[in-house]
Every structure is written in structure tokens, then in C-alpha cells.
Amino acid sequence: MTAPHTGGCRCGAVRFEASAEPHHISYCHCSDCRRASGAPVSAFVGFMADQIALDGKALTTFENGPVTRSFCGICGSPIAYVDERLSNHIYFMLGAMDMPAYFRPTLHAHVREQLPFLHMPDDLPRHLRTSVPRPSSSNPGGTQS
Ligand SMILES: [Zn+2]
Ligand SMILES: [Zn+2]
Numbered sequence: 001m002t003a004p005h006t007g008g009c010r011c012g013a014v015r016f017e018a019s020a021e022p023h024h025i026s027y028c029h030c031s032d033c034r035r036a037s038g039a040p041v042s043a044f045v046g047f048m049a050d051q052i053a054l055d056g057k058a059l060t061t062f063e064n065g066p067v068t069r070s071f072c073g074i075c076g077s078p079i080a081y082v083d084e085r086l087s088n089h090i091y092f093m094l095g096a097m098d099m100p101a102y103f104r105p106t107l108h109a110h111v112r113e114q115l116p117f118l119h120m121p122d123d124l125p126r127h128l129r130t131s132v133p134r135p136s137s138s139n140p141g142g143t144q145s
Pocket of ligand 2: 028
């Protein structure tokens, strides 16, 4: 399968399309993603923002420091996050993709915060904190994958 890659929320009010392959696919175990998703672990597919078309009329956002998360204002599905320190990057929830099985994660981030009963026996690299260095990260406990 090749680009474009499409996705959206569960009610269909938010739709997006990426015209290129993702640059990043990861699991995130941080507590901020856990709160935002409600799930014990999250997974993200990262694209360049200028390769994305997003029909965002129904999109609602929540800012937490440098990170802005978006979700459908109608059905509540989490959609994506952007980090102002990572210009031109956008990270979609893997579960928001139309073909989620295509996007196999390549690493785990924030395993320091992984839940003790969650066992994921793979050989992927495990990062104690973030896997994407921020240019001037002053938030080491942070919210990023
Ligand atoms: Zn929706
Ligand atoms: Zn996270």
C-alpha cells in the first residue's frame, strides 16, 4: 500500500489524508497520552504537516504547554497531536487511520511510564522517555511520543 493514506474519526465528521509515507510510527506509554486516549498505551503515525489535508471543521483542540491535541468535537475520537517544538510534524492516532494494520510501530517511547501489567513482547527499541528529541526540551516528564 502506498500514499495517500486516509483516516478519520468514528462518526466521519473529521477526515484527513496524507500524500506521503509517515516518518515515524511508535507506541507511547506516557501518562499524558494515557489520559488523552483512555487506553493503557497509545500509538502514533507521524507525517509532515505540509503533506496533510485535514477536513477539520468538527475538530476541537486542547493545548497543554507546547503540545496541542485534537479530537472530533462531535464523537470525541482523538485524532492527532502537534508539538510546537517540532515544526511541520503532525502525529495521528494510529487507530484513526483507515488501514491501521499497515502502520506497524517501530519503537516504544516513555517506557518509564509503562503500566506494570502491560506486556508487549517484541524486540522493538525502547526509549525511557521521548523518542523524538525536542530542540529545547524543558519538559522531560513530558507529553510526547
Ligand atoms: Zn467524529
Ligand atoms: Zn505520550
